[in-house]
Amino acid sequence: MSLQPPAPDPVGDNRKIIHVDMDAFYAxxxxxxxxxxxxxxxxVxxxxxxxxxxxxxxxxxxxxxxxxxxxxTALRRCPDLVFVPPRFDVYRSVSQQIREIxxxxxxxxxxxxxxxxxxxVTSDRAGLGSATAIAEAxxxxxxxxxxxxASAxxxxxxxxxxxxxxxxxxxxxxxxxxxxxxxFVAALPVKRFHGVGPVTARKMEALGILTGQDLRERPLDVLQRHFGSYADYLxxxxxxxxxxPVRTHREAKSVGAERTFENDLTERDALRAALERVVEAAWVRIERSGVAGRTVTMKLRYSDFRTITRARSTGQPITERAQFLAIGLDLLDQQLPVAGGVRLLGLTLSGLNVAHGGEDGPSQAELPL
Structure with missing residues (x-):
């Protein structure tokens, strides 16, 4: 099927954006x-x-x-793996150095x-002549x-x-x-698209959507039928x-993690062990974000895809992993026993101490890539 190239993006074509990503940063x-x-x-x-x-x-x-x-699992794959405890204070200090650059x-x-x-970098403040030169600097x-x-x-x-x-x-x-x-987008696997997680990727694969080209061939109404409001972005x-736009201030509403299971879980011990693994992943993100919050929310999705959430708020910010886990386990226990299997379990921290930001600045003159 031959497609005409899409019309130019009148907003995006005038922007010059760099995404900088440190290489295996913590490690x-x-x-x-x-x-x-x-x-x-x-x-780490x-x-x-x-x-x-x-x-x-x-x-x-x-x-x-x-x-x-x-x-x-990591040890099974790499028996010589060296584990080191995370030092988030050091990572934050280095991150601040990078942001100053x-x-x-x-x-x-x-x-x-x-x-x-x-x-x-649409506005060439340093006078380097192009976005590429800025990225290299x-x-x-x-x-x-x-x-x-760092890669860019x-x-x-x-x-x-x-x-x-x-x-x-x-x-x-x-x-x-x-x-x-x-x-560039057409040739990439859709599983590489930001926002397309494993569950969405499997759903796309079932629809025959494996690449950006496959996705582009699907009309908007078809995507809306399968992906709802996310279809416009896709x-x-x-x-x-x-x-x-690049937003100079972002308000984080919640930080957490969730896990979808290969087989539905029904037993209390298996569910509690699964929640502990979710908390391990969530707490890494919480520490990485440098936030504290007062509300813990548990998400349960059953085998019939019915989804519930249960939340609890505290008087003081939650700053310890053990407290976050204890509240999560208590919320879970209140839903046991489960009538049907659980296919997804998640835990998030919200009510965060993140400051509000302003809006983006005015548009600037064009800078070459």
Missing amino acids: SVEQRDDPGLRGRPVA GGSRARGVVAAASYEARGYGVRSAMPSV FARYTDQIEPLSLDEAYLD IRAAIREETGLT GVSYNKFIAKLASDQNKPDGICIIPPAQGPA HGAARGIDHR
């Missing part, structure tokens, strides 16, 4: 600070007995070790986590001042810039100008279109 900091870890497979977080991997070095990733993986080139910065951010400064490497994607919108930053990892850069955007993304 790289540990290898930098302990020369004995260099060249070895390293897992967890232990040889229990827990969840928060981050893995590239050497560990070569064995299939990934973040959010149970430690026992960003600020030399633009004040339009949208942090996504400690190790990645979007930058709008940032990467060089990060290497010189922190001893770490340079493009005309956030969606493609994020995809591009992953294209030549580690320590790489990828530039996708407007004329190449739709073709329809635009498949055409290389993303109008979202």
